[in-house]
Amino acid sequence: MPLPYPTELIRSLEFIADVCNRRRAGALQTAADLRAVCGEWRFPGADAATEADAAATWAHLPAVETMWDADRDTVAVAVNGIFDRTAARPRLVQHDGLDWHLHGLPPTAPLADAIAVDAAMALADLVRVDDLARCSRCADDRCERMFVDLSRNRSRRFCSTTCQSRTNVAAFRRRHG
Template sequence: MPVPFESRTALEVARVLGNSEIAGRALDTPAQLDVLLAPWPYSGRRDHDAAEARAVAGLRHQLITLWDAERDATADLANAILVTHGTAPQLVRHDGTDWHLHAVAPDQPLAARIAVETAMAFVDLVRAGETDRCRRCADQTCLHLFFDESRNRSRRFCSTQCQARVNVAAYRARRT
């Protein structure tokens, strides 16, 4: 399934933020937030203070809930986020990126922009009937979030390390 650039970015940020919550990683300082978001620079307002880091950290549970929800519940959750933040979708070009959709003004707080952009990404997935591609790792010791981009929707693990760990454990169990 081809996913638009802005939706792919929003899903990656949601995945990384959700996995940081699952892993119990703190997100209390601007430096921690900067490290986490370094691969996905956000245009627009950045306060670079502890309040911004805490606001983004406060989104993590909501993003995990959105990730784990069934399709109809995903639509309801995404709509609630969009209503809460009073979205006004606009096509924009910036930083060398061609036309894409922003649904919240660049002067809004980072947490609001992350929430709205993630909701918009999930709107795309709901409309395409692809919400089931948002998964949890099948390794019960991991349970990290990942997006299954395989053609046949067969990916079960967030990484090859988790897949190998489960396969080795199954092999050892069969050998005993």
């Protein structure tokens, strides 16, 4: 049985996790990198992203990461802060083959604000249904990657099978060392 969340919500959460993970890993440094990741995720408005747009986006990411790890009340306050700072004005849109979904800002808004508002709106949906546990971090001590736990019982602990295997092998070696 699939999760009761719209596809666009899951895409927004996975997009922001990917952006934050790539930035932290050093794979997202330039405007070209930002244009590429936005293109991969079909995030609109990034075709002409400049270095200033990239810098503004990087400036928003720590707040987004803080929300990813925070409790429900803290996330609610942070979401409202982003909405206030960006003058978010949600509207229903269709584009790129996607059905009706919400965008928080008009297409002419700065890309960095659009990314931050998109993340805030997705997290706001999880606050409303009290399901922020879907926003997880990898349980491997050597990895801090963010991921969206889409398991039915919110039991996923690792961002990838690589981290899961590495952790299991290390535990095996400790037990049998």
